[in-house]
Amino acid sequence: MSTLNLTRVHASGPRMVLRRSGARGLFSSPAVGKQRLVILGSGWGGYEVLRAIDKKRWNVIILSPTNYFNFTPLLASCSVGTLEFRSAIEPVRRYTPEVRAYTAWCDSIDFKHKKLLCMPATKPPYFAGSKSPVPAGQAADPIGPANPVPGDSQRFELTYDKLVIAVGAYSQTFNVPGVKEHAHFLKDILDARRIRARILECFEQANQPTITDADRRKLLNFCVVGGGPTGVEFAAELHDLLHTDMSRHYPQLARMARINLYDVAPTILGGFDEGLQQYAESKFRREGIRLLTQHHVERVEEGRMFVTEEGEVHFGLLVWSTGLAPNPLIQSITEAKKDERTKRSLITDEHLNVVMKDTNAPDPDVFAIGDAATIGDEPPLPATAQVANQQAKYITKRLNKLIKSSTGVLGADEKPFKFQNAGSLAYVGDWEAIFDRTRAASGPKNKETGRVAWLLWRSAYFTKTLSVRNKILVPVYWFLNWIFGRDLSRF
Numbered sequence: 001m002s003t004l005n006l007t008r009v010h011a012s013g014p015r016m017v018l019r020r021s022g023a024r025g026l027f028s029s030p031a032v033g034k035q036r037l038v039i040l041g042s043g044w045g046g047y048e049v050l051r052a053i054d055k056k057r058w059n060v061i062i063l064s065p066t067n068y069f070n071f072t073p074l075l076a077s078c079s080v081g082t083l084e085f086r087s088a089i090e091p092v093r094r095y096t097p098e099v100r101a102y103t104a105w106c107d108s109i110d111f112k113h114k115k116l117l118c119m120p121a122t123k124p125p126y127f128a129g130s131k132s133p134v135p136a137g138q139a140a141d142p143i144g145p146a147n148p149v150p151g152d153s154q155r156f157e158l159t160y161d162k163l164v165i166a167v168g169a170y171s172q173t174f175n176v177p178g179v180k181e182h183a184h185f186l187k188d189i190l191d192a193r194r195i196r197a198r199i200l201e202c203f204e205q206a207n208q209p210t211i212t213d214a215d216r217r218k219l220l221n222f223c224v225v226g227g228g229p230t231g232v233e234f235a236a237e238l239h240d241l242l243h244t245d246m247s248r249h250y251p252q253l254a255r256m257a258r259i260n261l262y263d264v265a266p267t268i269l270g271g272f273d274e275g276l277q278q279y280a281e282s283k284f285r286r287e288g289i290r291l292l293t294q295h296h297v298e299r300v301e302e303g304r305m306f307v308t309e310e311g312e313v314h315f316g317l318l319v320w321s322t323g324l325a326p327n328p329l330i331q332s333i334t335e336a337k338k339d340e341r342t343k344r345s346l347i348t349d350e351h352l353n354v355v356m357k358d359t360n361a362p363d364p365d366v367f368a369i370g371d372a373a374t375i376g377d378e379p380p381l382p383a384t385a386q387v388a389n390q391q392a393k394y395i396t397k398r399l400n401k402l403i404k405s406s407t408g409v410l411g412a413d414e415k416p417f418k419f420q421n422a423g424s425l426a427y428v429g430d431w432e433a434i435f436d437r438t439r440a441a442s443g444p445k446n447k448e449t450g451r452v453a454w455l456l457w458r459s460a461y462f463t464k465t466l467s468v469r470n471k472i473l474v475p476v477y478w479f480l481n482w483i484f485g486r487d488l489s490r491f
Contacts, residue, residue, distance in 0.1 A: 034059045037399065038116065038160040040106050040329070042069050042092050044385040045166035045370035048392035049399075050095060051466070057403040060099040061158065065121035067092045067103050070189055072385060073461050074474070076233040076427070079192040080199065080241040081486035087473040089189050090466050106167070107155075107328075111335050111356070111363065116158040124154050162365050162399065165354070166388065169324035169344050169371040178300035183320035186230055195319060199238070200490040202316035203246065206253050213256070218314035220257040223305070225297055226321035227261060227268030229426045232280065234319055235261050236429035239287055243430075245486045260290045262307070267293060269434075271382060272424060276434040279449050283428045324383055330372055336363075339374040348373050350416030352395050367395050381419050390419060425457045433457040 035058060039046045042064035050062055074088040092101050104118045171187060173179040184198065185191050199222075206216040222238060224231045238259055247254040261268065261284070267277045268284075268291065284291055296308040304314045326344035337347035337355045346368045347355045352375070353362035370388030374380050381387045394417045423437035433453040438445050448456060458478070465471050 035161040035403065036061065036159065037162045037164070038063060038158060039164045039166065040064070040116075041166035041168055041370075041372075042066060043166060043168045043370065043388065044069075044072070045168075045388035045392040046164065047090065047092070047466075048389050049164050049166065049396050050092070050099065052393065052396040052400075054400045054403060055095065055098045058162075058399070060095075061160075062092060062099060062101045063104055063106055063116070063118060063158070064092065064101075065103065065105050066188070067101060068189070069466070070187075071461075071465060071470070072187070073233075073425075073464075075186055075189065075192045076230065076237045078189065079186060079195040079234060080237045081196060081245075081488070082237060082240070082481055083474065083477045085189050085193060087470050087477055088192070090470070094467075102158075104156075105329070108332050109163070109165075109329075109335075111366065114160050114163075114365070116160065116163075118156050118158060120154050120156075160365075163367065164395065165329075165346065165366065165368040165372050166370050166392070167327045167329050167372050168388075169327050169330075169383070171320065172323040172325040173320065174322065176297055176299060178305075179297075179320055182300045182302050183225070183318045185320055186234060195234075195317065197490060198317050199241070200488060203250050203253055204490065206256070206316075207250065216253065217256050217258075218303070219316040220253060221260065221313070221315045222258065223260045223262065223313065223315040223318045224321065225262045225318065226323070227263030227265060227270070227291075227293065228321060228323070229269065229271075229424070231261060231263075231319070231321040232268055233427045234321070235259055235284070235289055236427050239289055239429045241486065243287075245488060248485070249488060258290065259288070260292055260313075262292045262295045262297065264296055265293060269426060272426070272434065272436045273438045273447055276436050276447055276449065280426070280428050280434055283432065287429060289429075324371055327372060336366075339380065342374060342380050345372055345374040345380070348375055350375060351398070351414060352391055352417055369395060375417065384424075386422055387419055391417060425453070425460060427454070427457055 037053065037058045037060050039049050039060070039062040042050070042062060046062065046064065047069040050060070053060055069090040069092065071088045071090070074083055077083040078085050078088050102118065103122050104120045106116050107119050108117045109115075110117070171185045184195050186195065202219045205211065206219045211219075224235050242254055242257050242259070246257070267281070269277050269280055272280075281291055292310070295310065298306045298308055300306075300318065303316075304312055305318060307313055324344060330338070330344060330346060333346065335356055335358070337357055339345045339347055348368050349355060349362040351362070352367050352369055352373065353364055354366040354368050355362050369391035371383050373391070398414070420441040421439050423435060423440050425433060425435050427433045431454050432450050433456070435448040435453040435456050437443070438447055462471065462474055465474055
């Protein structure tokens with residue numbers, strides 16, 4: 001049944017037009033001559049564009065299912081209580097009312113008419129009379145958004161003059177049964193909260209007098225699937241928690257706890273220098289973290305998973321960190337070229353404009369960055385924060401230069417985007433880290449391990465923290481937890 005909606009458009013001034021459609025049209029009236037820039041996503045790419053874009057010249061709209069930016073390198077620390085959650089996020093609405101922000105998903109893009117079909121990521125009001133895209137009491141799905149309800153009156157449209165697609169990617173499960181239902185992911189601050197609550201719950205359950213030692217060992221068996229930087233840093237942070245605060249407050253239980261790190265590859269930290277991989281592996285083995293490489297998970301059930309090489313493995317907590325899967329928005333796009341290798345990204349030219357199928361030419365009004373983009377025939381760039389951040393800075397300079405140009409177009413002599421690898425860092429526990437600059441674009445191509453690398457790790461994350469508030473909070477929490485220990489309250 002069609003609904004009657006009010007749509008505002010602008011020409012010589014704002015006016016109201018009645019139309020019938022299955023979605024609400026939001027054609028707001030910006031100042032005359034002000035082009036509309038729509039940013040999809042509030043991650044490392046989208047948030048950087050939001051921060052640096054000239055908001056006085058652009059009419060900026062940001063659309064994201066969350067109203068904050070995740071400082072992802074600190075999520076592992078938040079998940080074990082080393083840092084508090086607020087210190088790892090930045091609010092999108094810091095830039096409102098200058099910028100309009102909608103907490104919603106973009107379900108599809110009409111490139112021809114420059115329209116976006118959007119679905120709210122919030123529960124609709126009780127009087128709206130439509131189904132919620134997210135059930136009450138549940139957080140947004142870590143794998144992907146729920147399917148929009150056909151004909152739902154909550155859906156709405158947005159138009160754009162320029163579009164930045166920075167939606168990122170979702171957690172890859174490789175279609176292993178039960179992962180989505182029974183594993184935890186670590187891509188969002190909500191994931192870190194759930195992991196922290198589950199760790200504390202495992203210890204409280206194991207502390208009950210009616211539990212047998214065999215069941216205690218099952219509850220205190222912590223499994224991590226994925227040997228990349230996220231999985232390794234979480235295992236290291238969890239090891240620190242078990243051997244400091246948990247050993248002090250649950251001495252008997254802490255001795256029963258085990259950490260197991262699984263990966264299908266023969267080594268962990270595949271993107272790092274081989275010598276650093278060996279250092280991390282030897283460090284983990286010395287600290288009692290079991291490294292189970294070349295292991296394959298067949299399926300996951302509640303409290304247990306089945307591994308081809310081991311059989312049935314019981315766990316109290318399973319953290320899944322095995323790579324990236326396509327964002328549903330990218331999957332829904334048929335008009336643009338896609339990378340056949342990654343299956344999760346749009347093809348762009350060297351200036352990060354999306355290449356369209358019908359013309360085989362880049363669309364000058366649409367950009368794609370981060371995990372949602374691959375440049376031409378070049379090898380895919382690493383799926384890291386620094387890639388998305390550098391791409392965002394590049395297109396922001398282009399857009400700011402464009403809006404200042406009297407012609408409204410940029411010259412053909414523009415420099416193409418070039419990724420400048422600044423090196424890689426990973427924490428390996430007990431105040432030690434590894435730092436790899438062997439593939440750095442410039443400067444010394446060295447590598448560091450141990451306490452020196454740990455100091456570099458902490459100083460890098462401190463300096464990269466975006467707001468003054470978090471530049472204060474992060475070192476303060478590090479200091480407080482060093483003096484007083486982590487808070488083990490479960491709430």
